Amino acid sequence: MYVAGVDIGSLTAKAVVLGEDRRAVLSRALVYTRWDAAAAGWAALGEALADLGAARSDLARVVSTGYGRRKLDGSDANFTEIVCHARGARFLEPATRTVVDVGGQDSKAMALGPDGKVADFVMNEKCAAGTGRFLEVMAHALGVDLAEFGALAVGVADPARISSTCTVFAESEVVSHVASGRPRAEIVAGIHEAIAARVASLARRVGVRDAVMMTGGVALNVGVVGALERMLGHSIAVHPDAQFAGAIGAALLS
Amino acid sequence: MSEEHGQRREIRSAVAYQKLMGRYYAGAKSAGKDGRKVAWITSGGPVELLHCFDVIPVYPENHGAMCGATRMSVPLCEVAEERGFSRDLCSYARGDIGSAITKGGPIGGLPRPDMLICCTNICGTVLKWYEELSRLFGCPLFILDTPFVRGTSSEHAIAYVEEQMREYVAFLETHTGKRFDEALFEEVAAKSIRSISLWREILACSEHRPAPMNCFDAFIHMAPVVTLRGTDEINVYYEQLLAEMRERVQAGISAVPEERHRLLWDNIPIWYEMSALSGLLASLGACLVADTYTSAWTFEQVDVADPMRTFALAYTEIFLNVNLERMVDKAVALAERYSAGGMIMHSNRSCKPYSLGQYDNAKAFTRRTGLPVLILEADHTDSRQYGRAQAEERIRAFVETLV
C-alpha cells in the first residue's frame, strides 16, 4: 500500500506518492489546475500512480492541501499549506528552521522550532506583489518564457530598478524600461530583485534562522533565489522537489 | 473532505436585547416629536451627564457597526469619498457622513442632532469628523480633550479634564435650558457603575471552560453598555443576561459546540464578517473567549462620592488613550485570566490608534506569554479592504499550528 499527498494550488496541482512507511517519495506529478481543482488534483495523482503502475485502490490514505484542497472529494483529510510546507521542507532538509514558500498567488514565510513545529508564520498581503503571479505578468510583458526567466538574469551587474510594489504599476515600469532601451537581462534582474525584496521582508518578520529552505514553484527560479540570498545574507537550500514540498507534507501528515 | 460549519448557540436574552435596542432607537428617532433633545456622542464620551439633562445620546460609531453588520457601509462610504473624503479616513466617519447626507443605512439614518459631544480619548479622527458634522448640521459642538496617558495620568491632566467636565455641564445647561442637578448626577453615576460592573461580570463568565459566550456574542450584547449605561433598563437587561450566562456555566453549556482552543481577539470586530468568522472558528473548535474591545467598557475608577473627578480619570485612561506597554499588559492579563492559547489581532485599516503598534504589541505579547499571535488585515466596516479567502486560510493555518 501507498499514501499520497495532493497540493492543489492556483496555478498547478501536484501529487506525490510515498510508501506506507513514509520514508521516500516514490513518484510525483504536476498538472495545470485550470478551472476544475478536483479534476486537476485527481489527474496529478493519477499520473503519479501510473508511474508506479499502481491504482487508487492501492492507496491507504490521501491527504490534500493548497487552495483547492477542500474540493478534492474522497480525500481522507486536508491541512493548510502552512503546516504542509513546513513538514515537507523538514523532510527535504531536516535542519530547516525557516521556510520561504512562493507560490502562484501567495507567498509565505514560516519559522520552525527546533522540533519542526510551526512557531510563527506570515503570508503576503492581499496583493500579487511577491508571488508567482507577479513573475508571470512580467515574463509576459517581456515576451519571455517563464521557465527561462530565472537564467536570463544571471551575472547582471546593474539590475533595472522596479520600485512599485503594485503589479500593475510595476508592469508599466517594465514597459518604460523596455521603451528606454534597457537590456532585457537587466530588467529581468530588476524584477527578481523586486520580488525578492517583498519576500525578504516577510522572512524577516518571522526571523531568519539557518537552514533556510525555499519551496514552491518560484524556488526553481535561480534569479529570485540568488537575489533573496543576497538580501537576507543567508544561503538558501533548494531541493529538486521544492515544488512538491506541500504535497509531500500532506502525505507525511496522512 | 467537507467540513461542518459549527453553529453558535443562540442566547435567549437576545430577544430582550432586540427589544431594548429597538426601543432605544425608536425613542431617539421620535425625540423631536416628544420634545426631547438628541446629542451625537463619540463612543468614549462621558454619556452620564447627558442622561442628567434628559438628552438622548446617539452614537454614530454604534450606528456604523449596524451599517457594517448589515453590509450597508460601503455605499455610504462612497458618498463621502465622492465628496472628497479620503479612503484613509476611518470608515465609521465616512459611513456616518454618507448616512447623514443620504439618510441611508438599516434604520434610515440617525435622528438629527441638537448638539454634538466629541471626546478625543479614542482618536484624533473624531475631532475633524465632529467639526464636519457641526458644519453639516449647524449645531453646537462640545469638545472634551483628554491628554494621552503614558504610564499613569498626571494630577494636572486629571484636573484639566475635570475642569472641562464642568464646562461640559455649563454647555448642557445652555443648550437644554435646564439646571444641573448634582443629586441626579450621583444617581446616574451609581447606575452607570452598576451597568459597567454587570457587564464586567458577564464577560468574566467566559473565564469558565467551556466559555458560555464568545466574543461574537459580546460584540452584539455590548451595545447597551456603550449607549445606555447609567439607565435602569440596561441594568435590568444585563441582570437577565448575567443570570443566563451563569446558568450556562452551571450546566456546562458552551458558546462553541466543541471548545478545543481558547483565543483572544484584539481590535474592533470585522462587522460585515461576523457570521462567517463565527461559523469558521466554531467549525475549528476555536472560541474567542475575551477581547480588548468589549472590555474597554469595564473601567473601575468611578466613585459615586466624587463622580466628576473620577469620571474624568476613567475617561482619560480608556484603552485607546494609553501607551503600548499598558495595552500589552492588558492583553497579557486577559490571556492569563481567560486561559487563552493565542490571540488574533485585527489590523484595522480604519482605526489607527488601535492598530498602530500592533506588530510590536504582538511581539511583546508572545515574548511575555509564549503564545502565538495571528494578525489579520481588514477594516471594521469597509469590506473592500478584506480578502475573505486569504483571511480564512490564515485562520485555518493558525488553528492548525495550535495543536
Ligand code: SF4
Ligand atoms: S479611528 Fe478608531 S477610535 Fe477613531 S472613530 Fe474610527 S474606529 Fe473609532
